[in-house]
Amino acid sequence: MILGTIFLQSSNFIDACYIVAFSLFIYGMSGLTGPRTAVRGNKIAAVGMAIAIIATLLTPHVLSGSSTPWLMALGIVIGVAVGVPAARNVRMTAIPQMVALFNGVGGGAVAIIAWIEYRHHFGGTFELRIEIPSLFAAIVGSVSFWGSNIAFGKLQEILPGRPIKLPGQSFVNGVLFTICVASAVVLAAGTHSQALFILGILLAAALLGNMVVLPIGGADMPVVISLLNAFTGLSAAATGVALNNTALIVAGMIVGASGTILTNLMAKAMNRSVPAIVAGGFGGAIAAPAGGGDEDRGPVRSTSAQDVAIQLSYARQVVIAPGYGMAVAQAQHAVRELEKALEKKGVTVKFAIHPVAGRMPGHMNVLLAEADVPYDLLREMDEINPEFPRTDVTLVIGANDVTNPAAKNEPGSPIYGMPILEVNESGAVIVLKRSMASGFAGIDNPLFYDPKTAMLFGDAKQSVSDITSEVQAL
Amino acid sequence: MSVITDIAILVLAAFVGFEVISKVPNTLHTPLMSGTNAIHGIVLLGGLLLMHEAHGVLEHGLLVIAIAFGTINIVGGFLVTDRMLGMFKRKPDLPSGGDAGKEIEGP
Numbered sequence: 001m002i003l004g005t006i007f008l009q010s011s012n013f014i015d016a017c018y019i020v021a022f023s024l025f026i027y028g029m030s031g032l033t034g035p036r037t038a039v040r041g042n043k044i045a046a047v048g049m050a051i052a053i054i055a056t057l058l059t060p061h062v063l064s065g066s067s068t069p070w071l072m073a074l075g076i077v078i079g080v081a082v083g084v085p086a087a088r089n090v091r092m093t094a095i096p097q098m099v100a101l102f103n104g105v106g107g108g109a110v111a112i113i114a115w116i117e118y119r120h121h122f123g124g125t126f127e128l129r130i131e132i133p134s135l136f137a138a139i140v141g142s143v144s145f146w147g148s149n150i151a152f153g154k155l156q157e158i159l160p161g162r163p164i165k166l167p168g169q170s171f172v173n174g175v176l177f178t179i180c181v182a183s184a185v186v187l188a189a190g191t192h193s194q195a196l197f198i199l200g201i202l203l204a205a206a207l208l209g210n211m212v213v214l215p216i217g218g219a220d221m222p223v224v225i226s227l228l229n230a231f232t233g234l235s236a237a238a239t240g241v242a243l244n245n246t247a248l249i250v251a252g253m254i255v256g257a258s259g260t261i262l263t264n265l266m267a268k269a270m271n272r273s274v275p276a277i278v279a280g281g282f283g284g285a286i287a288a289p290a291g292g293g294d295e296d297r298g299p300v301r302s303t304s305a306q307d308v309a310i311q312l313s314y315a316r317q318v319v320i321a322p323g324y325g326m327a328v329a330q331a332q333h334a335v336r337e338l339e340k341a342l343e344k345k346g347v348t349v350k351f352a353i354h355p356v357a358g359r360m361p362g363h364m365n366v367l368l369a370e371a372d373v374p375y376d377l378l379r380e381m382d383e384i385n386p387e388f389p390r391t392d393v394t395l396v397i398g399a400n401d402v403t404n405p406a407a408k409n410e411p412g413s414p415i416y417g418m419p420i421l422e423v424n425e426s427g428a429v430i431v432l433k434r435s436m437a438s439g440f441a442g443i444d445n446p447l448f449y450d451p452k453t454a455m456l457f458g459d460a461k462q463s464v465s466d467i468t469s470e471v472q473a474l
Numbered sequence: 475m476s477v478i479t480d481i482a483i484l485v486l487a488a489f490v491g492f493e494v495i496s497k498v499p500n501t502l503h504t505p506l507m508s509g510t511n512a513i514h515g516i517v518l519l520g521g522l523l524l525m526h527e528a529h530g531v532l533e534h535g536l537l538v539i540a541i542a543f544g545t546i547n548i549v550g551g552f553l554v555t556d557r558m559l560g561m562f563k564r565k566p567d568l569p570s571g572g573d574a575g576k577e578i579e580g581p
Contacts, residue, residue, distance in 0.1 A: 087557070105546045
């Protein structure tokens with residue numbers, strides 16, 4: 001019995017558990033590469049997490065002290081009580097906000113732990129190998145916490161999604177960043193100041209997180225969340241170095257690496273650079289001119305559900321290009337019904353998925369999968385673009401910027417160069433839209449004025465159901 | 475363990491991360507983001523490790539918050555990812571009409 005306890009608490013056994021845990025993380029992540037293995041991959045990673053937590057609790061002294069286990073249990077119970085219902089009840093359309101929020105609390109945990117770590121060494125010996133990663137973790141964790149909360153607020157529409165411009169904002173950001181770094185250097189050089197740590201590091205980084213994310217337009221939000229996700233990962237890895245904990249180092253670094261890749265992929269898909277996004281680029285500066293002067297584009301043709309139904313029913317191939325509007329209107333199930341009705345009429349239906357349609361990469365896939373749209377009907381941008389000239393009708397449901405031909409032919413446009421779904425190449429285009437308001441990026445879309453385009457105004461879900469019943473009636 | 479060992483682990487882990495994840499298809503990016511998001515909740519371990527060294531109400535309170543945050547991150551992250559991925563799975567497609575009964579509510 002005692003021998004067993006000694007074995008379980010030996011540092012070799014605990015290290016071995018950590019190795020098992022991060023092997024499971026890596027194995028689980030590689031399962032995420034295919035839709036068939038992904039569910040299992042996620043579960044495997046979760047098992048790895050459970051092993052890491054149990055191993056930590058077995059570490060000698062970790063449970064010592066009469067209140068320690070109770071306080072741990074309290075934290076975990078609160079976490080479960082908040083996290084489980086949030087994850088269970090969130091609507092699929094609100095996933096991006098949820099990821100932002102979960103990311104934010106992770107960053108917050110990192111910052112708090114770094115603060116405690118600092119307090120413990122306050123006034124005493126503080127080796128640089130512990131201090132430097134702690135300071136790094138405090139800054140990055142704090143930025144991530146506040147940045148993610150702002151991102152959540154914007155996506156949840158608590159804060160206006162439009163970029164908020166602040167005067168002299170890049171100067172202020174520069175100053176805040178300098179304060180963070182300078183405070184870190186002063187602290188690392190041997191000054192022990194609790195106040196400097198709280199004000200110079202935690203508070204300055206918090207302001208920086210707010211200031212950096214506030215001016216960023218909603219269209220860039222997925223990239224920002226991904227970037228903050230990578231940040232939290234890196235700061236967790238830094239905490240791992242400070243605490244000398246292998247599981248934290250490996251897990252944090254894997255997240256840091258994956259988040260970086262994802263951020264770059266997304267930025268590339270929008271033909272933007274990450275620094276330009278962080279500097280608060282389009283979406284902001286452009287919004288004003290786009291609202292004003294573009295009235296000379298020509299007339300907009302509007303159509304009825306009945307006409308659309310006829311057009312669709314007699315087409316050979318119909319491509320559906322969904323966007324955030326579909327998510328907002330919860331129209332994915334209605335879209336699935338339409339797809340089934342059209343297939344019954346012998347029409348080939350395909351879905352064109354832009355990599356950044358919606359508010360996250362893969363956002364549309366998740367929604368369509370929720371509505372049981374078969375996976376093999378979904379086409380990625382590069383696959384579907386050559387097919388548009390052979391497509392009779394393209395139905396654009398709540399997508400705007402990702403179909404904007406200005407990205408191809410108007411060098412002056414702020415989104416010039418961004419790869420788009422070339423829906424204007426197809427025989428006819430029908431755009432389902434609530435109103436003529438411009439997209440999240442605040443840029444006018446010449447597609448709507450194209451003579452080939454007809455607009456069907458109204459709530460996407462209602463419009464799609466109307467079209468479906470008309471198709472069924474034909 | 476020395477600093478050098480830690481840094482070596484750090485660097486190798488970065489490469490593993492790049493390798494494993496660059497193979498993920500576009501369509502699974504949201505679940506991937508959410509899944510990796512859950513994994514960095516591992517910082518919870520930091521909160522657990524420090525609890526017995528904490529002094530005073532402030533530190534204990536902060537650590538309870540940190541543990542709660544980490545738990546939300548882990549539990550929420552894995553659950554949301556699982557829900558999302560569950561939607562990708564299943565099929566082969568039911569014969570039409572089979573799934574007609576399952577109507578999902580509006581907003």
